[in-house]
Amino acid sequence: MSLPQDEIDHYKRNLPRAFAAPLSLRLRRGTLALGFAALVAWCLYAFGFSPERIWNGLGRLGRVLGFMFPPHIWTDPEDIADIAKGLGETLAMAFLGTLLGALVAFPLSFLGAKNINRFTPLRFGVRRGFDVIRALETLIVALVFIRAFGLGPLAGVLAIAVGEVGVLAKLFAEAIENTAEKPQEGVVAAGGSRPQAIRIGLMPQIWPVLLSITLYNFESNVRTGTILGIVGAGGIGFLLSDRIGAYRWGEAWSIIFLIIILVYVIDWLSARIRARFIGKWEGVR
Amino acid sequence: MLLEVRNVSRVFGAKTAVDRMSFTLDKPGFLGIIGRSGAGKSTFLRLVNRLTGASGGEIRFRGKNVLALRGAEMRAWQSQCAMIFQQFNLVPRMDVASNVLHGLLNRRSTLATMFSLWSDADIHRALEILDRLGIAEQAAKRAEALSGGQQQRVAIARALMQDPAIILADEPIASLDPMNAQIVMDSLRRIHDEDGRTVIANLHTLDTARRYCDRVIGMRDGRIVFDGRPDQLSAAVAREIYGANEHFSEAATSTSIDVLEPGDAELLPA
Structure with missing residues (x-):
């Protein structure tokens, strides 16, 4: 044909x-x-x-x-304490930095959300503010903060917190914009005020998303925290760069393995927390 | 005079959704508003509840123009005229009892409502209302876990919690299967009969209107084209409301509820 x-x-x-x-x-x-x-x-x-x-x-x-195999195993109790302290410090830096960042980002995100802040100039200004913060890489912020607050974890925590404000505020604002209008309409039609509509109609919709975003960023900050240690902002990264500098590759590899295990454990833990809050949990009140 | 609607209009850009609508209701009744999609039925109910502002006219409830109310007075009016939506508009992640308690938002302190602090008496009343609608055993479940028909009954329970003088139902059965549609319409009718509350329901089809309403208003292009008793809804009136297309008018007269066979009634809760 x-x-x-x-x-x-x-x-x-x-x-x-x-x-x-x-x-x-x-x-x-x-x-x-x-x-x-x-x-x-x-x-x-x-x-x-x-x-x-x-x-x-x-x-x-x-x-x-x-040098990876066989992995180096520390036997000196002093070494073990050092490594444990370094890991703990990195974990604590990521935890506190993410938490502080989230606490500041939460109220700001409402100012950046189209469906809450209808005053365009203010919303635009706030959004560009988030952009400016995000444009500054956490590592650069850390280098500046080390000059200001001295070597150690404090500079690292503040650097992570500042970076997180930019990232979380943007993501939270988008989560707020992605909510359904109807539950809020139901609240208003029943005589609820706007604050009540936001608290009752909107917030239950964003909690799981906020939790999920924050948990992921915590995990990501554990990795960032390692790098911050290399430039002197405390944590396991400092020990890692020290071992690499001294060509003690066996120990360096063991530290890297520990970091991988740490990130894996956090990932597993946040999956459990997410499932608990997002799944069939019914204890809403 | 219970409700007086005088020359009410609502214009959206170039489109007049509601065009100088007028009617009065002198005593509590079960009023149906019928018409095609886009005839202005929903806009009218939203005007009454003040979810949308009017472009002109007056709506007087017991002599007071509700379109002129502002702030706290407007919210007090909203709590007096409960609204039921096609998509239920519940808070899906909250439990059923909380959703019903939201009917009290205007009557309790903002702080208490923000933290879901309800008195035992309030919770007890919410459960009583849920029991009346036959869904008390669902009270602790999340709203989103319920079927559409059950969710609409939760919405009715929230409306009753408001102890409203008027219940506005915007296409209450348009998203429901025939059996649930019948349960919901029966509930609304019973609320009118037993409590003497006025119900104004937007309905798609003539038949539901004939079956449940004391009075029917037909709308087309934002205007009232029929206002009378359900038994006056003739084929000619249907054409007037639904348009010249005979086929369409006929289709509009049969409702989803008609699909139920006589025996199905036994499956319904008493």
């Missing part, structure tokens, strides 16, 4: 776009593809991606990885 050629020609005349894109469009696509390929090639050249360097690097990487 083949079409007669004149019918095909008829369609080609009337619907040329169904057969091929116009020449200008094909040219533009071709130019873009070429430009993209040139950019990639230049980047590879500029950063010295030569097969020889990659090969030599892989050899050294293999030696470093070789």
Whole structure:
């Protein structure tokens, strides 16, 4: 069942776009593809991606990885106390930083939510404020705070808290904007005031989302906290950078394993907490 | 005079949703408003409850113009005229009893309501009302765990908790299956018969209106095109309300409730 050629020609005349894109469009696509390929090639050249360097690097990487096994096990009680203190400090920094950030972000998020703050200039200003905070990487904030508050966990906690305000306020505001209007309408129609509508009609909708976001950020901050330690803001990261600097790779790897286990445990724990609050839990009152 | 609606209009941009509507209700009744989607039925109920502002006119309840009320006075009026919605508008993550207690929001201190602090007497009354609607055993469940018909009965319970003079029901059965639609309409009718509360219900179809209402108002394009007893709803009136299309008018006269077979009544709670 083949079409007669004149019918095909008829369609080609009337619907040329169904057969091929116009020449200008094909040219533009071709130019873009070429430009993209040139950019990639230049980047590879500029950063010295030569097969020889990659090969030599892989050899050294293999030696470093070789220190993983057997894992170093600390026997000196003083060493064990040091490591435990470092891990605990990182965990505590992440916990306190996330909590402080969430406490400040919660009220701010209402100012940034379209369905609560209908005064556009204020909402716009608050939102841009969140953006500015987020634009500052936590690591940079930490470097500044170490100058201001001195070396140690205090600078780390404050750096995490400040960073979290920007992130959590934005995410909380979006959670508030994503709520259904109808429960609030029900409250207002029954004679409820606007604060009552927000408290009763809106907040029950956002609790699980807020909890979920905050728990995830806590977990993420445990990882961030490790890096903050490397620049001197306390925690396990300091011990890690110390061991790497001294070429004690066996110990460094064991610290990395402990960090992975810590993050895994937190992930498991937050999944349990989330399930408890979001699942079939009925003890609402 | 219980309720006096005079020249009430509501304009949304270029569209006039409610166009100089007028009618009076001199004693408590069960009033049905019928019409196609977009005829202005919902907008009218929302005007009465003050969820939407009017563009003009007056709605007088026992002589007082409720459209002029502001702030606390307006909220007091809202608590007197309870509203029931097509989508129930409950707080899904809260338990049934709490949702019913929300009918008291205007009568209890803001602080207490913010922390869900209700007296035992209030909780007892909420349970009594739920029992009257046959769903007391669901009181501790989350609202979202209930079926649509049960949720609508929770919404009716919340309305009763407000001890309202008027109950406004905006398409109360449009999202429900035939059996639940009948339970909900029967409940509303019983509330009118037993408590003497006025019910104004927006209904899609002639047949539900014929079956439950003492008086029917037909709306088309924001205007009242029929106002009379249900037995006056002739085929000609249906065409006037639902449009010239004969087929459509006929379809509109049969309701979901008609689908029930006579024997199904035994399945319904007494």
